[in-house]
Amino acid sequence: MARLRYFLIAVFLLAVLAGLVAGGYAWYKTWQEEQFLATAPETPGREVLFRVEPGQLFTTIAANLKNEGLITNTHFFARLAVRRGKGSSARAGVFRLSTGWVPERILEELTSSAGVMHRVSVREGLTWWQTARVLEEAGMGDADGFAEAVADPKLLAAYGITARDAEGYLFPETYLLTPPKENPARLMAEVMLKEFFRNARKVWPGGLPDFEEMQRTVILASLIEKETGDTSERARISGVFHNRLRRGMLIQCDPTIIYGLGPDFDGNLRKSDLTNRENPYNTYVHRGLPPGPICSPGLDSLLAAVHPEQHAYLYFVARGDGSHHFSRTLEEHNQAVRKFQLDRNRKTYRSTKD
Template sequence: MAGKRTILITLLALALLAGIGVGGYHWHKAWQEEQFLTVPPETPGNDVIFRVEPGQIFTTIARNLKDRGVITDARRFLKLARRTGRDASIRAGEFLLSTGWVPEKVLSELTTSAGIMKKVSVREGLTWWQTAREIDEAGLGSYAAFAQAVTDPELLDRYGIEAGDAEGYLFPETYLLTPPRGDRSRYMAETMIKEFIKNATKVWPEGLPGFKELHRAVILASLIEKETGDVTERARISGVFHNRLRKRMLIQCDPTIIYGLGPEFDGNIRKNHLLDKANPYNTYVHRGLPPGPICSPGLDALMAAVHPEKHAFLYFVAMGDGSHHFSKTLAEHNEAVAKYQLRRNRKTYRSTKQ
């Protein structure tokens, strides 16, 4: 009887120990989970630039995070993401993370933030080569690669640009992009062309016209963009160009000459430039619009080109405050030139409205 009692006690003791062991195991696992979720890998933490490649699977991302010291357990990080329904929400890009963050903050940054972005602001009225310099300076590509992209026949054909380059179709905008691995010049050129098409639908909401009509509007808009110092005058300046074209008058637009002289223009228009018939963009000797756009115009200039102000003005001259004096006759225009140009104060003269 005593032997049976001993056996029973032993079994009970073993069962108790087993229970304690199982309980201890579960407690230890729970403690590890709590530590993972609430204790960052380092205190204080260090910044880590972390990149997620497009199409990269979550298990690889988690493993890379652990290798970089941002998390302590890749498997638990995957479980956290699955439990909260975010395992398919990681964004491709470059992120600034910290080894002093808990996993929830890391996961939130990877699934909700745009990450580190490079910004390039391309203002209205830039030529393609000026835009190329902006891309180069922003670290998004090189001047040479951008020049190659904007003249690439395959890219131009893809978007129906029946010209030798994309001048006029590189829409001015502030662009935010993930820092590139390699040269992003072609991507930038294509992105800007797509942005042009998107904005052009606001000018032609019923559908873009054929390329000949579209190109004519873009050329005219580029002239308006370069001549406008006061944004309220765009439609009026457009009206002047429309009137002169209708009367078969020379456009006589200085910025067209400058464009034809190319990137090496030194800033001074000389008499021989005005008389140069070899410059196809010289609207002082060649009638009609120049052969192509002279910059990339913004949306307002495009709108003005298509919807000019109706009036009888044929001339305009800068008054030195960013605005223009508009005239209906050559005599009136000559008086305005003498007043605002020949007798101008060079110290206070400015070409744009302030």
């Protein structure tokens, strides 16, 4: 009987001890987690550029954070994310984090911020090779990679472009995006093509035309873009081109010749360039539109190409203040050329409005 009593006492004491150990362990883990939440891994902290790939599991993200020294415990970090309802909210991108931040701030940055974004401004009227240089300078890939992308048959086919390259369809815009780890130049080409077709629906709200009609519009819009220094004149200049094409007249557009001379054009348009029949973009000798766009036009030029101003003008010449003088007859045009070009004040002459 005494043995049984001792046995029961021993069992009781072991149970109490086990309870104390379990309670102590639970308290210790709670204390550990509280310390984890309240303490940054390093003081002072250091900046870390941290990348989250699309579709990456949260457990992988937490493990990568620990490897970078941004958190000290993956389990506690996952528990924090679950409690905050953000276990599946991490965004893909590149984030500028710090080892001096507490876990709550790390989680907030990964789930609420846009991350490190590159701002790339591509203005209207650039050729694809000028755009390539802009992107390279902005850190969005190299120019050679962009050149390869804009002429990639697979990429062009994906957007229904049956031309030799994407000239004209690289939509001018200010883009905010995170450069991918690999081939950012191709990403930019795709993003700009998507933006073109998004805007094209504003030009053709009833539905996009077939590529032949779209290409003709983009070519004409590119001429309007390059010839317009005063944005209010786009529809009027479009009307001039429409009138000349309707009458079978030569377009006689200097920017088309310049485009045909390519990236090495030195800025000096010579008389021999105006008579060169070898240049397929020479609209002084070849009738109709040039074989392709000469730049990427903006939305306003695309709209002007589709909706030209109705008038009888056949000529225009730059006034030297960014605007143009429009003429109905060759005689009137020649007088305007003498006034605004031959007798111009070279010190005050400018091609665009302030």
